[in-house]
């Protein structure tokens with residue numbers, strides 16, 4: 119599936135699911151029943167096998183990597199003879215619409231919090247940095263949501279640079295999937311976490327990928343470790359459609375929902391509309407702007423049917 123396998127092999131170590139699962143090594147399955155309940159609350163469809171085989175080794179890897187960075191920070195301070203501000207370790211999670219970025223991010227958050235070295239783990243999504251709906255309309259971008267030009271990149275880069283600089287309180291705008299818009303009067307407060315996870319379609323993008331010149335620097339300049347969640351497009355489209363069908367009885371049934379009128383649709387009608395949104399917006403965005411950023415990631419998690427990860431690729 120990779121256009122240039124030779125380059126890929128040179129860049130990444132590839133692990134089949136079972137090989138990766140063995141790398142959990144000494145990480146005990148420290149999850150209590152209540153932890154498991156929390157994880158099920160994040161996504162009831164996620165299996166315990168997925169947590170033990172994929173996420174526990176990943177949590178171990180990230181704990182080691184964050185630890186190495188913290189050590190390096192101590193050495194630097196000793197050398198410079200000063201106490202620097204606490205700077206969060208920043209992990210980014212990229213991938214298509216509906217690949218499961220937010221589920222992956224929330225499970226990682228829950229697992230990373232359990233390590234005594236980094237108990238405070240915050241999570242933001244770049245959805246909040248989409249322009250407000252009125253601005254998208256003004257710019258004629260309603261059919262381009264999720265494309266690079268639909269984000270306020272200046273605001274996003276300002277946000278992440280403040281986090282990286284160790285500012286004690288930084289605010290992020292919040293997006294509502296119900297109103298399909300930025301929330302007007304509430305913001306998310308980020309107060310010097312040990313780790314910040316930032317999740318979104320665009321976290322690996324630079325100006326070079328797109329027809330739109332995005333000003334430098336890029337989000338990835340501030341990110342310590344990047345993850346790309348990958349799956350073949352037919353699966354992504356299927357997951358997008360099935361989430362859309364589920365939303366009819368969930369989010370869309372809310373009278374405040376932007377898509378409230380979809381709640382009345384039968385399965386066939388809803389499938390057609392979702393497939394059409396995929397083919398006209400999310401699919402082209404994947405192929406033009408998201409997938410081309412995949413091979414910049416430090417780690418690629420490859421999913422197959424039923425959201426099962428079947429391969430992990432790690433930068434050498």
Ligand SMILES: Nc1ncnc2c1ncn2[C@@H]1O[C@H](COP(=O)(O)OP(=O)(O)OP(=O)(O)O)[C@@H](O)[C@H]1O
Pocket residue numbers: 161163164165168213214215216217218219220221222319357360361424425
């Ligand atoms: N590990 C998993 N097991 C089973 N279902 C999953 C898993 N991860 C995600 N899903 C399902 O796939 C769909 C997309 O997941 P999610 O909302 O996490 O994706 P996303 O990449 O954050 O999407 P978006 O970019 O649109 O916000 C949801 O219906 C979710 O329940």
Ligand SMILES: CC(C)(CO)[C@@H](O)C(=O)NCCC(=O)O
Pocket residue numbers: 215245263264265319395399400
């Ligand atoms: C908010 C984004 C861009 C990303 O999560 C996406 O969910 C979205 O709304 N895409 C636009 C097309 C659609 O409604 O799916």
